Amino acid sequence: MAGSNPNAKPMNLTLKVWRQRNRNTEGRIVDYQVKDISPDMSFLEMLDVLNEDLLRQGEEPVAFDHDCREGICGSCNLFINGRAHGPEAGTTTCQLHMRKFSDGDTITIEPWRSAAFPVNKDLSVDRSAFDRIIQAGGYISINTGGTPDANEIPIPKDIADRAFEAATCIACGACVASCKNSSAMLFVSAKVSQLALLPQGHVERKTRVENMVAQMDKEGFGACSNIGSCAAECPVGISLENIAIMNREYINAKATSNNLA
Amino acid sequence: MSWITKTFSSSIGRKFIMAVTGLFLCSFLVVHLLINLQMLRHDGGASFNFWAEFMGTNPVIRAMEVVLMLGLLAHIYQGLALAVKNKKARGGQAYVVNHSEQNSQWASRNMALLGTLLLIFLIVHLMNFWIRSRFDAMGGLAEVRVPNLDHPVGDLYSVAAASFKIPWYVALYALSQIALGYHLWHGFRSGFQTLGLNHRKYTPAIYLTGYGFSVIVSALFAIIPLVMFFSEAYQPRPATGNTVEQSLTTEPALR
Known part of the structure; x- marks a missing residue:
C-alpha cells in the first residue's frame, strides 16, 4: 500500500x-x-x-x-x-x-x-438538539434580490479571520461530551460570535443570541462554568473567547433589544 | 415571564449572578484580610479592635454588610442550584472511563464541592465571630478602650486569640483556606470570563492576577491563626468586667 x-x-x-x-x-x-x-x-x-x-x-x-x-x-x-x-x-x-x-x-x-x-x-447518539439551536437563530436571512457580488461588503482581514476561526466549528458535540456540566456554550458561542463579527449578521444580531440561548436552555444543556475542557477537546480549536463574546452579546441583547417577552 | 426574569433565569444570566457576586465577595476578602492582619501587630489587639469597631458601626459599612449577606446568599443559592441543574444535564449514565484531568484543572471541576466546604466553614466561623460581635445576647464582647476613640469598644481580639488557641479550630480554619485558595484559583478568572471580559491583551494578566490573588489571600488568612496558635505573644484578655486601656505601642500587662 x-x-x-x-x-x-x-x-x-x-x-x-x-x-x-x-x-x-x-x-x-x-x-x-x-x-x-x-x-x-x-x-x-x-x-x-x-x-x-x-x-x-x-x-x-x-x-x-x-x-x-x-x-x-x-x-x-x-x-x-x-x-x-x-x-x-x-x-x-x-x-x-x-x-x-x-x-x-x-x-x-x-x-x-x-x-x-x-x-x-450503541455508539450513535441523537444530536438533533444542535440542529434546533441553529434553527432558532444560527443563520442570516437574505429574503430578496439576486446573488450578491463577491466582496461587495468590505470586511477587514482580521475580522474575517476571526469570524472564520469561529466558523470552523463542525458541530461534532465534543464540547458537550467532555463538559462536566454538559454545556453547549462553546458550540453556540462559535456560531453567535461568527455571525456577530460579520456585517451580514448584524440585522438579526440581538434576536439571534436571545433565541439561540433560549433554545440551548430548553434542550437541557448545562450552564458553562468556564472549566475549559470543551476548548481543550475541540478538534478544530474553537477558543473560550467565543463564550465570552456570546456572554457580552447576550447581556447586551437582553438590555437593549426590543423583544419584551 | 418578563424579559428581566427571563434574563436572570437563563443559563448565562445565572452565571452572570455567580460572577458578579463572586467578584464582589473577592473584594470583601481583601478588606477582611487587611483587618485580620492587624491582629499580628504586637499591640494586644488595639488596632484590630479599632477596625472591628469601625466595621461594626460605620453606616456605609453596615449598609454594605446587608449587600454582602445578600450577595453571599445569592452566590450560595445560585451555585448549588446550578450544580444540580448541571448534574441533571449530564444525564443518568456516567462515562465508564473519563480522563477529565487531561483536559481541565481539578479546581475548575470541583467548584461546588469547594464551595460547600467553604459554606460549612463559614457557618462555624460566623457563629463564632460575627454573631458574637453583632448580637450581645449571643455572648457579647468584653469592653476595652483603644486610642483615638472616646468610647469603649468590644474586645473582638480576645475572642479571636482565644479561638486560635483551640487546636481543632485552628486546623479547621487553616484547612478551609486551602479550599478557599482552590475556589479562588478558578473563581477569580472565571468571573471575568463570564462577564465577557476576555481579550487576548488582558486575559493572561487576569489569569496571573487570579492565581496570585488566590495563593496570597488564602496563605495569609491561614498564617494568622497558625502564628497566633504557636506564638506566646498572642493571648486573650480574661474578662474581668473592667474596661481595659489599650495603646497602639505598648501592650498593658496581661492579667
Whole structure:
C-alpha cells in the first residue's frame, strides 16, 4: 500500500465497547478482541474490521456515526479512553490513527454522554438538539434580490479571520461530551460570535443570541462554568473567547433589544 | 415571564449572578484580610479592635454588610442550584472511563464541592465571630478602650486569640483556606470570563492576577491563626468586667 510504513507491526487490541439496543434499553460494556490491526488504519477503519468480524460471526455490528472520514463533517463522535475523539489533540475520531495506540492496548469506546444527546444505538447518539439551536437563530436571512457580488461588503482581514476561526466549528458535540456540566456554550458561542463579527449578521444580531440561548436552555444543556475542557477537546480549536463574546452579546441583547417577552 | 426574569433565569444570566457576586465577595476578602492582619501587630489587639469597631458601626459599612449577606446568599443559592441543574444535564449514565484531568484543572471541576466546604466553614466561623460581635445576647464582647476613640469598644481580639488557641479550630480554619485558595484559583478568572471580559491583551494578566490573588489571600488568612496558635505573644484578655486601656505601642500587662 502506497504511503504505508513497511516496518509497522500489526496490533492486537482489546476493545471495551458500549452496546445498547435502543433509546429505551439499558446499555453495557462488551469486550471484543481485534487482531492484525495496521497502525496506518484510522480508528473508524479499525471499527470496520471489528464489524466485519462480528458480521462473520453472525452478530450485530456496532453502530457508530461517520460520514466524510476527512475530519470536516462532524459526524464521528466517539469517547475513546476517557477523552472526546481520543487522546490526540485537535483531531476528530476519523483522523485518529491506530499508530497512536500500542499492541496489546485495551481501548474503551463510549458514546457522547449528555441528557440532551440520547443514545440511539450503541455508539450513535441523537444530536438533533444542535440542529434546533441553529434553527432558532444560527443563520442570516437574505429574503430578496439576486446573488450578491463577491466582496461587495468590505470586511477587514482580521475580522474575517476571526469570524472564520469561529466558523470552523463542525458541530461534532465534543464540547458537550467532555463538559462536566454538559454545556453547549462553546458550540453556540462559535456560531453567535461568527455571525456577530460579520456585517451580514448584524440585522438579526440581538434576536439571534436571545433565541439561540433560549433554545440551548430548553434542550437541557448545562450552564458553562468556564472549566475549559470543551476548548481543550475541540478538534478544530474553537477558543473560550467565543463564550465570552456570546456572554457580552447576550447581556447586551437582553438590555437593549426590543423583544419584551 | 418578563424579559428581566427571563434574563436572570437563563443559563448565562445565572452565571452572570455567580460572577458578579463572586467578584464582589473577592473584594470583601481583601478588606477582611487587611483587618485580620492587624491582629499580628504586637499591640494586644488595639488596632484590630479599632477596625472591628469601625466595621461594626460605620453606616456605609453596615449598609454594605446587608449587600454582602445578600450577595453571599445569592452566590450560595445560585451555585448549588446550578450544580444540580448541571448534574441533571449530564444525564443518568456516567462515562465508564473519563480522563477529565487531561483536559481541565481539578479546581475548575470541583467548584461546588469547594464551595460547600467553604459554606460549612463559614457557618462555624460566623457563629463564632460575627454573631458574637453583632448580637450581645449571643455572648457579647468584653469592653476595652483603644486610642483615638472616646468610647469603649468590644474586645473582638480576645475572642479571636482565644479561638486560635483551640487546636481543632485552628486546623479547621487553616484547612478551609486551602479550599478557599482552590475556589479562588478558578473563581477569580472565571468571573471575568463570564462577564465577557476576555481579550487576548488582558486575559493572561487576569489569569496571573487570579492565581496570585488566590495563593496570597488564602496563605495569609491561614498564617494568622497558625502564628497566633504557636506564638506566646498572642493571648486573650480574661474578662474581668473592667474596661481595659489599650495603646497602639505598648501592650498593658496581661492579667
